[in-house]
Amino acid sequence: MEVLMLFFLFIFILNASALKIITPGDSIKDGETLESDYGIFELGFFSPGNSNNRYIGIWYKTSNTTVVWVANREDPISDNNGVLSLDNNGTLALFNATNALLWSMNTWRTPREPVLKLLDSGNLVVKERNDDNPLNYYWESFDYPCDNFLPGMKIGKNLVTGFEYYTSAWKSSDDPSQGQYSLRMDTRGFPQLVVKKGSETVYRVGSWDGHFFSGRKPEENPVPIYSYHFVMNQNEVYFRFRSEVLNSSFISRYAMNPSGLMQRFIWREERREWQIFSTAQADICSTYNLCGSYEICGSNSFTPCSCLQGFLPKSLTFNSTNNMLDSGCVRRIALDCKGGSDVFFKLTRLKLPDTWNSWANSTMNLEQCKDLCLQNCSCTAYANLNAKERTGCLLWFNQLIDISEFSEDSQDLYIRLAKSELDEIERKKSKGKDKAVAIATPIILTMGLMLTMALLYKFKTNAGKNKERMELTIFDFATIAHATNNFSTANKLGQGGFGCVYKGLLEEGREIAVKRLSKDSGQGLDEFKNEVTLIVKLQHRNLVKLFGCCIKGDERMLIYEYLPNKSLDNFIFDKRRNKLVDWQRRFNIIDGIARGLLYLHHDSRLRIIHRDLKASNILLDHNMNPKISDFGLARMFGGDQTEDKTRRVVGTYGYMSPEYAFYGRFSMKSDVFSFGVLILEIITGKRNRGYSDPDNNLLQHAWRLWTEERSLDLIDADGGTAYTGSDPYITTEMVRCINVALLCVQQRPEDRPNMSSVLLMLGGESTLPKPNRPGYFIEKDLPPSMAADDYTSRGPSKSSNELTITILDAR
Ligand SMILES: *[C@@H]1O[C@H](CO)[C@@H](O)[C@H](O)[C@H]1NC(C)=O
Ligand SMILES: *[C@@H]1O[C@H](CO)[C@@H](O)[C@H](O)[C@H]1NC(C)=O
Ligand SMILES: *[C@@H]1O[C@H](CO)[C@@H](O)[C@H](O)[C@H]1NC(C)=O
Ligand SMILES: *[C@@H]1O[C@H](CO)[C@@H](O)[C@H](O)[C@H]1NC(C)=O
Ligand SMILES: *[C@@H]1O[C@H](CO)[C@@H](O)[C@H](O)[C@H]1NC(C)=O
Ligand SMILES: *[C@@H]1O[C@H](CO)[C@@H](O)[C@H](O)[C@H]1NC(C)=O
Ligand SMILES: *[C@@H]1O[C@H](CO)[C@@H](O)[C@H](O)[C@H]1NC(C)=O
Secondary structure, three states: OHHHHHHHHHHHHHHOOEEOOEOOOOEEEOOOEEEOOOOOEEEEEEOOOOOOOEEEEEEEOOEEEEEEEEOOOOOOEOOOOOEEEEOOOOOEEEEOOOOOEEEEEOOOOOOOOEEEEEOOOOOEEEEEOOOOOHHHOOEEHHHOOOOEEOOOOOEEEEOOOOOEEOEEEEEEOOEEEEEEEEEEEEOOOOOEEEEEEOOEEEEEEEEEOOOOEOOOOOOOOOOOOEEEEEEEOOOEEEEEEEEOOOOOOOOEEEEEOOOOOEEEEEEEOOOOEEEEEEEOOOOHHHOOOOOOOOEEEOOOOOOOEEEOOOEEEOOOEEEOOOOEEEOOEEEOOOOOHHHOOOEEEEEOOEEOOOOOOEEEEOOOOHHHHHHHHHHOOOOOEEEOOEOOOOEOEEEEOOOOOOEEEOOOOOOOEEEEEOHHHHHHHHHHHHHHHHHHHHHHHHHHHHHHHHHHHHHHHHHHHHHOOOOOOOOOEEOOHHHHHHHOOOOOHHHEEEEEOOEEEEEEEOOOOOEEEEEEEOHHHOOOHHHHHHHHHHHHOOOOOOEOOEEEEEEEOOEEEEEEEOOOOOEOHHHHOOOOHHHHOOHHHHHHHHHHHHHHHHHHHHHOOEEEOOOOOOHHHEEEOOOOOEEEOOOOOHHHHOOHHHHHHHHHHHOOOOOOOHHHHHHOOOOHHHHHHHHHHHHHHHHHOOOOEOEOOHHHOHHHHHHHHHHOOOHHHHOOOOOHHHHHOOOHHHHHHHHHHHHHHHHHOEOOHHHOOOHHHHHHHHOOOOOOOOOOOEOOOOHHHOOOOOOHHHHHHOOOOOOOOHHHOOEEEEO
């Protein structure tokens, strides 16, 4: 008997803090928990992240920091005296120490004998004690998901009551209240799953194709235990996935993080951690409507948008209302429509267009679908509703938007075109075949010729080995005037303190950029030629190539290679194009600039201080490789009378190191400072200058986040970098770049690394020291009398063109 009592006592103690069921009158105090039958989930009080607030949440017992649901997400308790209780009416309520009601949930039917139970699915339910039928639950937490989408939850809408099931992200990792992002079912047209930021769609998972959502394949399950269901009837539309195996040791969940990324996690028991299995927003084409109407997005090329077959690009116009380029395509040949002669062109392997204005029928076949589309002039395309079984009909009545290439399962879309368009496509196809045959023979001949020429060239260069090979080309004025349409305004690319830049086309077809220098440069002819000769010898893939110059009277011009993608600032500071630059490209740009700068500082035969490194001086070639421009040019503006103007050209506020701004002292380390600022701008997509409060500029901001160990918060959440997800390799690379940037912008020049260490550090080949506080200055503190005399007298040398000298010493 005593043994038995001891046994019961033991059981009682074991279960004292982990209840399995709550009946009216019971309560859960802070510190106590409610557990599911198999102990998979647990409910209790917790504090998220660095917050001290208390919330009631449900978490996995194996991973008690992974909170999958929060009851009082908008109504936290500030101390440890919260109590959760159930009353006879089935109302669940949370009270604080003074018995004030903070949060409650009532049922709409009056129960007889209500109990509160946490199920092993993670669903918290109020039900009748002896009734386990889910249809009879009085209340369930699965109807009110937070940021986690668990097996068994729904996303969709009750079409009768209008009740919406959706998941919504936390505000931040410290604050579980509803943030900006949510995953919802858009039920206009044929339903589709979308991620919204506020009321704006930012990502479309797509419409149901009978198997999964168009544009997104259900990932191969390591353990094939899930089934995916899309239910659509008169009463409701929803999506749900379910585990077909009960009590499985395999745990997986979808969650939306505070910046709106939808990720699927898998629990790795052996490592006791969550592994990111996939991220829904996988690439830049995930950005909703990144391309315009009738454009298709392909993430494999730098220019991801291209027009659909039979469409031409609209002329680009800049919309100053939303600060974006209006893009998109228009029909090459108008539809006939009423004449009934329109045809359809089949596109394959697509994420189908936005279905917000579509119509569906699940029993029609493709032929009927086509006929129906032809009957309505506003019908632009059709497709099978069920892609796998090739049944049903889906019609589009709007401009086709948000289409992407999709290499997985084939999704076919039939787009409506004018009949003559299809003839044209057929003609091109057969012409292409003829051409291929015709070309075959001459290619062999040409190759032979090229080989001979190459050999000849080799002989020639060997012969002239000792001669300087990089000759300076002096272009004559007429050639340049002709190439630039007589320096027409239509050819003008930009203007700066130094003069204007024009685009030009030489007769041989080569594109050039012509920099026409202001006439008051005050430099002698020999000096100018001498400098140009030096610069022309700077050959590096990360420096803009100077072809030559042009001199006429007192007019001086520099002739450069033309780079179609213009400068970096056009990309990273532009709301839309910013999305085109993903992390890989950003890192490649940072690395390229570092290599170019290293060459200027150490590797070229000259030692060159750039002194005006900034985003607008980094040009991008068609592959987005960076090329430093404007190096060594500023010095040509020497002359005592133009200092004020020159000073602006030489340095740019926001990039200038403090010692340069205050004392005019410049060195390689002042370039390193500018480089550090540039890294931070590339990472954040924000200008250092342009912060409204100069005391709180980008450097200060970066430093503060760094000291709080939150430097990843710097990453531009709206830009292309967002889509790299939380790949640990990439986040390490991001943190490394931020660390290097902070080392570069330190106050004391001697603390800053030189460019060869910077490159080693970027490559991860060297350990990173901890940075000191960044150096900065406030523009308004600059001495107003920062006059030229003052400025030059503190410089390292005092020659006549001192103020702007760039090339310090030839090695
Ligand atoms: C989570 O588990 C750890 C270790 O098992 C424990 O120290 C901690 O108190 C738990 N936290 C919660 C909220 O239960
Ligand atoms: C339960 O509901 C009844 C009827 O609505 C109400 O009179 C009663 O006060 C409620 N009881 C509690 C504990 O809220
Ligand atoms: C309980 O909540 C009420 C209402 O929010 C508040 O006025 C009161 O100060 C709280 N009591 C404690 C002990 O926090
Ligand atoms: C549930 O799974 C665990 C671990 O795999 C196993 O020990 C237990 O017996 C299972 N219970 C049931 C009811 O299947
Ligand atoms: C410019 O953008 C605004 C806001 O998105 C939009 O309402 C307007 O129609 C656009 N203008 C043009 C000409 O497309
Ligand atoms: C779908 O098409 C079939 C065959 O044309 C028709 O009988 C049925 O009524 C249609 N259903 C709806 C919902 O329009
Ligand atoms: C064409 O389809 C649109 C959208 O469903 C509809 O509003 C319109 O009435 C249809 N026109 C004809 C002629 O059927």
